[in-house]
Amino acid sequence: MRFMIMVRANAQSESGAMPEESLVAAMAAFHETLAKAGVLLDANGLQPSAKGWRVRYCGGKRTVIDGPFAETKELIAGYTVIQVRSREEAMEWARRFPAPFGDAADGEIEVRPLYEFDDFEPSESIERFKALDAGLR
Template sequence: MRFMIIVRATADTEAGVMPEAPLLAAMAAYHEELAKAGVLLDANGLKASSQGWRIRYRNGKGTVIDGPFAETKELIAGYTLIQVRSREEAMEWARRYPAPMGEHADGEIEVREVFELEDFEPGETIDRFRTLQAAGY
């Protein structure tokens, strides 16, 4: 089972404020623990939405919308992707996640399970995805 631990953005992350050394050290230690346990798949911080864009679809047509985006609470500052044996194990790891904005600052993470190909009805399209997955994509 794969789970994504999502770090919610704040006004500071959107302003491009970089994490201070103690927070970076705590994050490095946490991710080292995940790696040693063999559950870490990927982890990254994301640049501010001012450096990104969205594509909004209406009636099948996509329109590019440049950042920044106003609703900070809807934005993501980073993520950690883990693969574990159960929801309970994912919750255990999530509870150990360092305070994402620093020890004395408000912050929030969200944990979401990632769909697996087994969650979908078998068929030709799912087989195409399995081929991609087998190739490492």
């Protein structure tokens, strides 16, 4: 089972300010532990929404909307993807995740399972996705 741990953005992460070295060190140590346990698939921080954009789909049309986006509580500042045996194991790893903006600052992470191919009914389209996935590994 794969899970994505998402770090919710805040005013600090949206300002573009780089995290303090102590936080980088804590994150590095945690991710090294994930890697040594063989569960880390990917992890990265995201630049502020001011450097991004959204594509809105409405009535068959696409509209590009440049950042920044006002609602920081709806934004993601970074993510970690893990592969574990169970929801409970994912929860144990999430409980060990360092406070995303330091121990003294408020922060929040969200953890959600990723869809697996077996979650879908067999189809030609799913087989196409499986072939793409195999080519990426």
